Amino acid sequence: MATETTSSEEEQDYPETSPYGAPGRLGVGGRGRPHSESPMDGRAMRRSSRGSFTRASLEDLLSIDPEAYQSSVWLGTEDGCIHVYQSSDNxxxxxxxxxxxxxxxxxxxxxxxxxxxxxxxxxxxIVYQREAGSFWDAQSSQTLSLGTPSGPVTKMVPVGGKLWCGSQNRILIINTATLVQEHWFQVGTDSSRCVTCMVSYGQGVWLALQGSAQIRLYHAQTWESLTEVDVAPAVHKMLAGSDAIIRQHKAACLRITALLACKDLLWIGTSAGVVLTLSIPAVSSGTVSGTLRSPLTPMGSAHGHTGHVRFLTSIELPEGFDVNFPLPADTTAQSGVDGAIGGLQRRDSSHRRASALLPVKTNQLVISGGDGYEDFRLTNSSSETVGRDDSTNHLLLWRV
Incomplete structure (x- = not known):
């Protein structure tokens, strides 16, 4: 995604000095939702008798600082630059x-x-904040020294109102109000393996270490290790129909590359291109190690990627949109993806009620991004397109 870096009247540069300058990994973008969480300026607090903002008060509010009450998108780059855009901007x-x-x-x-x-x-x-009724203040930030150049914070996830940070094989738990580290614990014994994937769901936190094919479940409140799940058997089963050399190569360097928790399912992306799902067990405040039902067995999807699964994410379909999934006869034209998207179209409410293509309560999609597309039900010898799109980025979409 190309970004302009030349200065203009619409952008402001805020350089920050640091003794460190070593190049590193590619940054990942994030997003903020400014106006809904912060108190509003007193000049705009006139309300109607029902408690909602009047049209006049909203106009006054936007005239104070229009940018302060719009969602923004933050993009981080490999050269250490953060670009902040309004979410409505092109x-x-x-x-x-x-x-x-x-x-x-x-x-x-x-x-x-x-x-x-x-x-x-x-x-x-770096922690950026803002005052009520103001846009993000780039010059008012705080710096937390949580890691080192050899062991930076590689993953951050909100868990129960706290911030969990992965630094090497340690989890640091930060109080977001005081910005003080309240606790830390170690994951495994190999400090050379950093935390690469981490997701929170209910009272449980799932994480994976660098180069590992195992997922670990920790209790969000007691920080106790509850269970471990090895995904290798499920992946090997999905690769059974692949070429022997490819199968051996993928098995030798197998690791978990992405995690997503959505609707009681843990979605697991792997370096072999196989996408797995695991039914998330119930974790309560009293759950301890050994009390979970076992075994926890991940299941592989027939549709995946030729190369690594780069990311997993989910989206909630906005009101007024339907998903046209292809009929079974059209599956091959849509790359054979489970619930492949034929298109998103806005429809009126009567048409939505009459549509039988999408169940009424199905309003979320799980999306995987990765290298190539592969149907693991087919053997390589039966496909005439082997190698043609292996390096082409693909998105696979599932209806959940």
Whole structure:
């Protein structure tokens, strides 16, 4: 995604000095939702008798600072730059509203409790805040030294009102109000393996270490290790029909590359291109190690990627949109994806009620992104398109 870096009247540069300057990994973008979480300026607090804002009060509110009450999108880059755009902007023809330059690559960006947490490759975490009725203040930030250049914070996830940060094989738990580290614990014994994937669901937190094919479940409140799940058997089963050399190569370097929790299912992306799902067990405040039902067995999807699964995410379909899934006869034309999307179309309410293509309560999609597309039900020898699209980025969409 190309971004303009030349200065203009619409962008502001806020360089930040740091003794660190080593290049590192590609940064991942994040998003903030400014206006709904912060108290509003007293000049705009006139309300109607029902308690809602009047039209006049909203107009006054926007006249104070229109940008302060719009959603923003934060993009972090490998050269240490953060670009902030209004979510309604077209970045092809609109300069960024704000730009902050750091001396280390951006690893991850997370919005939580009206703050934006930015992890840098030098081990620092920068916390950006804002005053009520104001846009993000790039010059008013705090720096937390949570990691080191050799062990930066590689993953940040909100868990029960706290911020869980993965640094090497340690989990640091940060109070987002005081920005003080309250607790930490170690995952495994190998400090050379950092936390690469982490998701929270209910009272449980699932995580995976670098180069590992195992998922670990921790209790969100007691920090106790509850169980471990090895995905290798399920992946090997899905690769049974592949070429022997490819199967051996994928099995030798198998690791977990993405995690997503959605509707009581844990979605697991792997370096082999196989997408797995695991039914998430119920974790309560009293759950301890050994009390979960066992075994927890992941199931593989017939549809996956030729190469690595790069990411997993889910979206909620907005009201007024239907998903046209192809009929079974059209599956091959849509790359054979489970519930492949034929198109998103806006329809009137009567048409939505009459549509039988999408169940009424199905309003979420799970999306995987990765290298190539592969139907694991087919053997390589039966496909005439082997290798043709292996390096082409694909999105696979599931209806959940």
């Amino acid at each position: 970045i092809r023809n609109r300069k960024n509203s704000m730009k902050m330059q750091h001396s280390a690559p951006i690893l991850c960006i997370l919005y939580l409790d009206n703050k934006v947490f930015v992890s840098l490759a030098n081990g620092e975490v």
